[in-house]
Amino acid sequence: MITIRCFLVQLLIFSYIYSLNVTNIYNMEPDLEKIVEQYGTMISSISHRMIQNKEVAKEAAQEVWYEIIRSIGSFNGQSELSTWIYTICKRTILRYVRNERIATMNELKEFRNLPAIDPAEQDRDEHEWIKNAVTGA
Numbered sequence: 001m002i003t004i005r006c007f008l009v010q011l012l013i014f015s016y017i018y019s020l021n022v023t024n025i026y027n028m029e030p031d032l033e034k035i036v037e038q039y040g041t042m043i044s045s046i047s048h049r050m051i052q053n054k055e056v057a058k059e060a061a062q063e064v065w066y067e068i069i070r071s072i073g074s075f076n077g078q079s080e081l082s083t084w085i086y087t088i089c090k091r092t093i094l095r096y097v098r099n100e101r102i103a104t105m106n107e108l109k110e111f112r113n114l115p116a117i118d119p120a121e122q123d124r125d126e127h128e129w130i131k132n133a134v135t136g137a
Contacts, residue, residue, distance in 0.1 A: 032069065039085050050093050051100060060096040064089045 043064050051057040067088050075084055 032072075035068070035072075035081075035085070036065075039082065043085070043089050046089055047093050050097055053100065056096060056100055060093050063096070064092045067092055 044061050047057045047061040047064070048054070051060055068085060071088070075081065
């Protein structure tokens with residue numbers, strides 16, 4: 001009786017893992033190729049929608065994949081895989097957005113602290129140079 005119960009529990013676990021469609025049921029390791037196929041577009045589009053700079057968006061998407069691969073072993077199945085991946089994606093990209101916003105604000109502060117340019121002064125120098133060139137002074 002215990003053997004049948006263990007077999008049924010094992011069968012339920014395998015059927016659940018198989019239903020995730022991202023895990024190889026023979027060695028219980030995630031199939032990263034299927035994960036990339038299923039969620040690659042989502043991660044890329046979220047990254048590019050939230051970050052204006054294309055290079056930073058690509059870097060953020062790579063960081064999301066790094067985080068997923070690094071922590072895939074901690075996925076315990078309490079939520080859907082898509083929810084787990086979306087949460088990692090959101091947290092990682094928001095970290096990049098905050099850093100991008102801070103960098104942009106620092107650039108604006110530096111720009112505001114630049115001395116004002118007087119266009120009339122530049123024109124005066126050109127006029128003096130032309131006047132000196134024409135008069136031979």
